[in-house]
Amino acid sequence: MHSSTLHQRFEARFSNGQTAGADEVTVELTQTGLVIHLSGGDSVTWPLAKLATAEPLTTHAIDALVTCSETPGATLFVPGPKFARTLAQVAPQLTASEARWRSARPWIWATVALAALAVFIWQADLSPAHFVANLLPDKVRETMGRQVVGSLTERRRVCDANAGRAALDQLTERLSATVSPPRNFHVVVVDWGLVNAFATPGENIVLTRGLLEQATSSDEVAGVLAHEMGHGIELHPETGLVRAMGLSAAAELLMGGSGGTLGNLGVLLVQLSYTRDAEGQADDHALEILSKSKISTKGIANFFERMAKQHRGKGSGGLAGMLSTHPGTQQRLAKILAMEGYSATPALPAAQWQSLKTMCEESS
Ligand SMILES: [Zn+2]
Structure with missing residues (x-):
């Protein structure tokens, strides 16, 4: 020392x-x-x-x-x-x-041993937490997701203006229709000035008012959503929470228990950062989703580049953490921009985009 x-x-x-x-x-x-x-x-x-x-x-x-x-x-x-x-x-x-x-409690030893075995047999970067996350039944993931969204929205208004909500559903549907096997993504917008987006367990995504205000086109929001969907598909939020909760609490969840610190899940998720590999995986899904949806990848590239400049050195979890903690932003942008080569249409028509962008302004 x-x-x-x-x-x-x-x-x-x-x-x-x-x-x-x-x-x-x-x-x-x-x-x-x-x-x-x-x-x-x-x-x-x-x-x-x-x-x-x-x-x-x-x-x-x-x-x-x-x-x-x-x-x-x-x-x-x-x-x-x-x-x-x-x-x-x-x-x-x-x-x-x-x-x-x-x-480790005796009754979870089998789970942990299996996880350890899987690590050796499969690939070196598969963590026990990821293994346990994969074992979580959909019901448990949905419960975790509800708790996280609930704790994030406890003290903040959920923006639900009708026209904006409809536009967001239209965009979510356009993107998720390209995902196979099908996933039922649900996106919630919260009245929060921070520019951020989080994938939460059970195919839930939280977007902030700050993000919608900062975005200059529907293509940018589509890119962020596609990236967060990528985290959801890879079970990154579930894996991160299992890591943060500890394997024994997660195993309790698995067995139908309370999982101990569930009340704090939202706070934990906001603080988590993903590894560079996980961000790369989310990007790969985003590019596939965007190209299959015929939405330009220039939107996500512009948004990431602008945010990376503004957020250099700060930010915690979610999008902000990704932009501040990973030095590979330029390489990621290059990969995203190299992808273009199909004819794209705007993610949303102009009128719907305005409704989405201002959905937190209208009184509910
Ligand atoms: Zn990310």
């Missing part, structure tokens, strides 16, 4: 578990604890021995979701591999080798 890595400050997001949303905080690791410097100037120290992480820390960890048994319900999300690596050094009980079997 090099002492220079201790006392270094890391940017993080802290949710106290009582109010929705998360505060921007900085954290530092000392020999005895994890010090959280809150925005108001106060600080909280979580003893190293009382910490738990959503999943065991590995050398491949891209972030850390930390909880402390002294403060039930509170979660700390620290993006980036450096903090995770430092934490693994000062709190080795959180590493994969130590924690792999410790928390």
